Amino acid sequence: MTATIIDGKQLAQKLRGDWKLRADRLNAAGIAPGLAVILVGEDPASKVYVRNKIKACREAGIRSEEHVLAADTKLEAVIALIERLNADARIHGILVQLPLPAHLPQAAVIERIAPDKDVDGLHVSNLGSLLAGHARFVPCTPAGIMAMLKTTGIDLRGKEAVVVGRSNIVGKPVALLLLQAGATVTLCHSQTRDLAHHTRRADILVCAVGKLHMIGGDMVKSGAVVIDVGMNRNAEGKLAGDVDYGAALQRAGWITPVPGGVGPMTVAMLLGNAVLSAERHAAEQGIKL
Numbered sequence: 001m002t003a004t005i006i007d008g009k010q011l012a013q014k015l016r017g018d019w020k021l022r023a024d025r026l027n028a029a030g031i032a033p034g035l036a037v038i039l040v041g042e043d044p045a046s047k048v049y050v051r052n053k054i055k056a057c058r059e060a061g062i063r064s065e066e067h068v069l070a071a072d073t074k075l076e077a078v079i080a081l082i083e084r085l086n087a088d089a090r091i092h093g094i095l096v097q098l099p100l101p102a103h104l105p106q107a108a109v110i111e112r113i114a115p116d117k118d119v120d121g122l123h124v125s126n127l128g129s130l131l132a133g134h135a136r137f138v139p140c141t142p143a144g145i146m147a148m149l150k151t152t153g154i155d156l157r158g159k160e161a162v163v164v165g166r167s168n169i170v171g172k173p174v175a176l177l178l179l180q181a182g183a184t185v186t187l188c189h190s191q192t193r194d195l196a197h198h199t200r201r202a203d204i205l206v207c208a209v210g211k212l213h214m215i216g217g218d219m220v221k222s223g224a225v226v227i228d229v230g231m232n233r234n235a236e237g238k239l240a241g242d243v244d245y246g247a248a249l250q251r252a253g254w255i256t257p258v259p260g261g262v263g264p265m266t267v268a269m270l271l272g273n274a275v276l277s278a279e280r281h282a283a284e285q286g287i288k289l
């Protein structure tokens with residue numbers, strides 16, 4: 001069996017077209033959707049991600065501001081910037097690019113973002129509302145994964161879903177979303193004994209670890225949906241996921257490529273959350289769109 005490839009780039013393009021129509025409506029009503037992106041330090045991968053996000057905003061009719069801070073910026077200065085953006089009515093979304101330099105505690109920074117501007121959905125209040133089943137903003141990568149799963153047409157109810165990786169940004173929220181969609185969810189992590197035992201049972205396998213080829217072809221159930229969130233460099237310096245793509249392609253029913261899978265979807269869902277936030281702002285002001 002050769003898997004059907006879930007083309008994240010194509011789906012992201014379609015969604016970005018949808019967000020653009022909504023952003024155009026907002027702009028016509030005098031509300032320019034505004035996203036502020038904060039980058040602290042010089043991490044090369046983060047710089048590329050931020051550049052992609054800013055470019056995508058421009059194409060979608062979303063006004064963006066890039067705030068680049070030196071790697072040694074003190075916590076107080078980062079918080080002061082966040083507070084200023086919280087109070088700025090032209091800003092509907094605030095994103096702090098992760099990871100932060102080691103001296104900046106991630107939670108202490110994220111918790112200062114106003115929850116109704118936290119378009120990454122990572123504030124404890126937003127993670128809490130996601131847990132309770134009424135998310136304000138669904139974190140971007142998990143939202144992108146669910147949108148990709150939807151394109152397969154597979155009914156998730158009763159399916160065995162296995163998530164590998166327990167981060168707050170991907171593993172834990174995507175496990176919650178799969179649970180809410182009716183799947184039976186197993187969340188595996190670095191201390192899991194016999195990972196292959198779990199992954200081989202998975203109808204839906206999501207891998208978000210960041211370790212090249214940690215999922216071999218023999219760890220994939222025949223016909224499974226394989227979602228690869230990994231972004232690694234292989235020996236030739238090329239981007240590659242957590243899954244041995246060539247081998248898994250021969251066993252899976254559906255699979256996401258790297259690059260061109262989950263990555264573009266993360267950016268698309270960010271734009272969606274920024275537009276949603278601006279629409280809520282318009283509704284609060286009684287502006288009809």
Ligand code: GUN
Nearest residue numbers: 095096097098099120140
């Ligand atoms: N770093 C890698 N992915 C993400 C993301 O989705 N949001 C933020 N803020 N930082 C990231």
